[in-house]
Amino acid sequence: MAVKVRFSLAVLVFSLLALCVGIAKANKDPELKVCEHQCKEQLGYDEREVEKCLGDCTKEHFRRKEERERETRGTEEEDDHEWRSFTVDPAKKKLGQCLEECQRQGGGEQKSLCRLRCQDKYEREPGREEEGNMKEKEEEGNPYVFEDRHLKSEVETEHGRVRVLEKFTKKSKLLRGLENIRVAIIEANPQTFIAPTHLDAVFVLFVAKGRGAITLIHEKDKQTFNLERGDVFRVPAGTTFYMVNKDENEKLRVAKILWPVNLPGNFKAFHGAGGEDAQSFFRAFSWELLEAALKTDRGRLERIFKQQQGGIVKASKEQIQALGHGEEGGHGGGGLWPFPTGGSSGPFNIFDKGPVKRNNYGQLFEAKPKDSEQLRDLDLIVSLANITRGSMAGPYYNSKATMISIVLEGEGYFEMACPRDSSSGSSMGYIESEGSRRGKGGQTYQRTSSRLSRSSVFIVPAGHPVATVASENSNLEVLCFEVYAKGNVRYPLAGKWNVIGEMDREAKELAYGVPAKEVDQIFGKQQEEFFFPGPRRQRREGRAYA
Structure with a gap:
């Protein structure tokens, strides 16, 4: 009898284990599958x-x-803290702490700007404390914003560095449309040499600052092109290239957008020379194989491939002059391989056409796929917005293009309208704006925003209304790589030719529930196009809104 009981118990335990395994398999995370x-x-x-x-x-x-x-535990702890301190106004407490920090800052203008930021952040009507808490977390939880800490150094010496932005999908599944796109930034000190490399990725570079030269080696050909601020240039996957900073005083700063050709979202740099920051790929081969391939004994091979020069090194003036005699971009006939004759002969400059939008509040330059063979099959627009201090660009939205925006110079902030996830009800760290509270049904929206500074990267998906505002202290310069751009239209939501102003009178009345004249008075008042005075500039200049 005891044997039967033990046997039955063993069968029961085994069945339970099998059931648990089955449930685990059935509930396996879809992403893992x-x-x-x-x-x-x-x-x-x-x-x-x-x-x-x-x-x-x-x-x-x-x-x-x-x-x-961890996020769930953190939310529970915050709820518990809020219950314990419900009699204290957290916004006022944090405003006081913020103002105290401002007092410790030097300089009257800097101190005043700090106070304004504190007031914008914490001064709210009663019952809006939750919004203040959300804003405090906004940059940390914002899936559309990447800061300097998200750039990882792949090559770094005392003379410069190459930094690569983390994968977009690492931060949020909302960015899976950019899974096979990467961004990198090169910074090289004056009179330096960036060692030969090839990548398993196609890339387009934009010269944000300085002047240099790039040499490409393709089969039996070698071509060198001069580079200057505003140049756009495409380098095919697998092409060996090297660069120099020709300037004696200014750093060379280059932004790159890359499309890996092996694994989605993953690319590798293959360094032929190697150094203290990156090993030569030749050292992965056996010495016997290298001796046979290069017809050279091991001793001499070790001497070359064990040198520790580094990926970015100082060069003499004579070496820079010898390496920097290239062809000027954007001129001359004949095509640059692998492009056919009649295409661009090398780099083309985004400033050559002049601005497509321009007024006292900013300038917009852009290069579209139709402007260059180098951009056409990549479905890419390269644009550069220079927003005058205290001014703003937008609001507007793109019909098809997703913008990967990189701050080159200056400070400011951006605001974007994002659809609320109706299935989860999550605001995902956004700031919920007035009027976005959920009603009985239908789509609602929330505002996502973030401060911007040099090297900030922010993403604006297609269809998402966005505005970018420059600080009162300096112009804000933003480079945009606009992907999936074929047939894209930029639709303004304010100023001349805005979408609402172009609607039929009956459509305005039916959509907004007020006479069309009232809609026109609102959307027809701003007479500038694309760039406008920013919120604080409007107040400072005493603009009336009546």
């Missing part, structure tokens, strides 16, 4: 690489799960 499937289907992977890929999928799954659990 997709990741595992991609590992198994990846061409060129052997069995060991597939196993490693599956392991990476599992690690990433548990990492994200732990992050979600």
Whole structure:
């Protein structure tokens, strides 16, 4: 009898274990399933690489799960803290602390600007404390904003560095449309050499600052092109290139957008020379193989490939002059491989056409796919907005293009209208604006915003209304790589030719529930186009809104 009982108990335990395993499999995270499937289907992977890929999928799954659990615990702790301190006005308390920090700052103008920021952040009507708490977390939880800390140095020496922005999808699934796109920034001191490299990615570069030269080697050809501020240039995947900063005083600063050709969203740099910050790929081969391929003994090979020069090194004036005699971009006939004759002969400059929008409040320059063969098959627009201090660009939205925006110079902030996730009801760290409270049904929106400074990157998806505002202290210069741009239209929501102003009178009355004349008085009052005085500039100049 005892034997039967033990046997039955063992069967029961085994059944429960099998049931748990079955439930776990049934409830497996969909993203984990997709990741595992991609590992198994990846061409060129052997069995060991597939196993490693599956392991990476599992690690990433548990990492994200732990992050979600930490966020849940954090929310519970905040709720508990709020209950304990419900008699205290947290906004006023934080305003006082913020103003105290301002007092410790030097300079009258800096101190005044600090006070204004504090008041904007914490002075609210009663019952709006929650909005203040949301704004405090906005930059940390904002899936559309990347700061300097999100740029990782891949090459760094005392003479410069190459930094790569983390994958967009690492921060949010909302950005999975950009999964196969990466961004990098090169900074090189005056009179320096950036060592030969090739990438498993196509990339387009934009010269944000300085002047230099780039040399490309393709099969039996070698071409060198001079670079200056505003130049746009495409480099095909796998092409060996090297660069120099020709200027004796100014840094060379280059922004790049890349499309990896091997694994989605992942690219690698292959350094032929190597150095203290990156090893030469030649050292991955056996000495026997290199001796045979190069017909050179191991001693001499070791001497070359074990040198520790570094990826960015100082060069003499004579070396810079020899390396920097290139062709000027945007001139001459004949096509640059792999482009056909009649295309661009090299870099083209975004300033050559002049601004497409211009007034006292800013300038907008752009290069569209139709303007250059180099951009056409990449479906890319490159634009540069220079917003006068205290002014703003927009609000407007793009019909098709998603903007990857990089702040080159200055400070400011941006605001964007984002659809609220109706399925989860989550505001995802955004600031909920007035009028966005959920009613009985229909789409609602929330405002997402963030302060901007040099090297900030922010994403504006297609269809999302956005406005960018420069600080009172300096102009704000923003470079935009606009992807999926074929057939894109930029629709203004204020100023001349705004969408609402172009509607039929009956459409205005039916849509807004007031006479069309009243709608026209609101949307027809601003006579500028695209760039306008910013909120504080309007108040300072005493503009009347009546």
